[in-house]
Amino acid sequence: MKAKRIISLFLLSCLSFPAMLHAADPTLIGRRGCGYAIENTAEAYNEGARRGYKMMEAHVRLTADSVFVTSHDGKTDRLGGKMKIAGSTLADLKSERYTQQRDSAAYEGSTVCTVAEFLDICKKNNVAPLLHLKTLSKDTKQCSFLTPLMITVAEKGLTDKCVILTSEPDYIEYLMTNHPDIKLQFQADAKWQEMFDWSCARKLDVQIRQDLVDADCVKRYHDAGVKVNVWTVNTPDDYHRLADMGVDYMVTDYIQP
Numbered sequence: 308m309k310a311k312r313i314i315s316l317f318l319l320s321c322l323s324f325p326a327m328l329h330a331a332d333p334t335l336i337g338r339r340g341c342g343y344a345i346e347n348t349a350e351a352y353n354e355g356a357r358r359g360y361k362m363m364e365a366h367v368r369l370t371a372d373s374v375f376v377t378s379h380d381g382k383t384d385r386l387g388g389k390m391k392i393a394g395s396t397l398a399d400l401k402s403e404r405y406t407q408q409r410d411s412a413a414y415e416g417s418t419v420c421t422v423a424e425f426l427d428i429c430k431k432n433n434v435a436p437l438l439h440l441k442t443l444s445k446d447t448k449q450c451s452f453l454t455p456l457m458i459t460v461a462e463k464g465l466t467d468k469c470v471i472l473t474s475e476p477d478y479i480e481y482l483m484t485n486h487p488d489i490k491l492q493f494q495a496d497a498k499w500q501e502m503f504d505w506s507c508a509r510k511l512d513v514q515i516r517q518d519l520v521d522a523d524c525v526k527r528y529h530d531a532g533v534k535v536n537v538w539t540v541n542t543p544d545d546y547h548r549l550a551d552m553g554v555d556y557m558v559t560d561y562i563q564p
Contacts, residue, residue: 332550333549333550333554333555333556333557334361334362334555334556334557335360335361335362335556335557335559335562335563335564336360336362336363336364336437336536336556336557336558336559337351337352337355337358337360337362337363337364337559337560338364338538338539338558338559338560339351339364339365339366339377339379339560340352340354340355340363340364340365341354341355341358341360341363341560341561342409342410342541342560342561343355343358343409343412343561344414344417345386345405345406345407345409345414345415345417346379346386346407346409347365347366347377347378347379347420348377348405348417348418348419348420349417349420349424349425349428350414350417351417352365352420352425352428352429352434353428353432355434356428356429356431356432356434358563358564359563359564360434360563360564361433361434361435361564362434362435362436362437362470362556363429363434363435363436363437364437364439364472364558365377365420365422365425365436365437365438365439366378366379366439366441367422367438367439367440367441367443367456368381368392368393368441368443369392369393369443369452370392370393370395370396370397370400371393371394371395371396372396372397373452373455374396374397374421375421375422375423375455375456375459376392376397376400376419376420376421376422377419377420377421377422377425378392378419379441380392381393381441383400383403383405383419385407386405386406386407387403387404387405387406387407387415388400388403388405389403390403397419397421400418400419401418401419402418403418403419404416404417404418405417405418405419409560422438422456422459423459423463426459426460426463426465426469427463429465429468430463430464430465435468435469435470436460436465436468436469436470437469437470437472437492438456438460438469438470438471438472439472439473439494440453440471440472440473440475440478442474442475447475447477447478448477450477450478450481450482453478453481453482453485453486454485454486457482457485457486457489460489466488466489467488469489469490470490470491470492471489471490471491471492472491472492472493472494472514472536473491473492473493473494474493474494474495474496476493476502476505479491479493479509479511483509490512491511491512492511492512492513492514492536493506493509493511493512493513493514494513494514494515495513495514495515496514496515496516496519497516497519499513499515499519499524503527503528506533507528507531507532507533510532510533511533512533512534512535512536512555512556513528513533513534513535513536514535514536514537514538514556514558515535515536515537515538516537516538517537517538517539517540517545517549520535520537520549520552520554521552522552522553525552525553525554526553529553534555534556535553535554535555535556536554536555536556536557536558537549537554537556537557537558538557538558539558539559539560540557540558540559540562541559541560541561541562542562543562546559546562
């Protein structure tokens with residue numbers, strides 16, 4: 308009888324242990340699409356989807372003719388261009404071809420991608436978009452430009468999947484008031500302790516740079532019902548260390564799902 312009980316307990320553990328591991332696995336987010344093409348371009352997003360990411364990040368900028376495009380920087384010079392995004396039209400930006408050296412690989416030939424094009428790629432590949440809003444105006448209280456962006460997300464049928472990430476509390480407050488259906492993440496980073504009560508009161512998931520996160524930080528957020536997203540995680544050792552802490556999301560260039 309004792310032997311049968313031991314065998315039963317062993318079989319039960321074999322069934323439950325994989326489920327526990329699966330439940331603890333963090334969601335991997337393709338950083339700027341992925342690390343296998345020029346960042347924030349259609350090629351990067353398509354390649355990220357092909358490699359299996361179910362969520363991808365795109366940085367958002369606004370052109371002179373009020374078109375939302377995906378770019379980390381306000382200028383294109385780091386990618387071999389010569390234009391300032393806020394001072395250029397979409398047609399101007401589309402005339403450029405970008406190049407980028409990423410680790411040991413060189414990529415070339417891509418051009419700027421609009422947010423609408425990014426959302427189309429996400430929808431086609433069943434990928435959740437993470438739109439990372441850069442600071443688009445010196446006066447962060449002027450947030451009305453965010454409504455056309457939310458309309459674009461809604462027109463693509465992605466309101467229930469899209470996540471907006473920003474470090475600007477004014478953007479957060481505007482979106483919570485005017486677009487309550489959209490999911491939000493607050494990029495807290497070094498201010499996470501200072502802004503802890505503010506973000507938790509609003510039930511905002513948070514993003515924090517990986518070197519600023521420890522197990523106590525994750526536990527405090529989880530106890531408050533908030534999820535933790537860390538960036539940027541590109542090695543197996545860092546993946547396992549942070550997964551053991553229980554983080555919920557990881558932004559990565561190279562670690563594939």
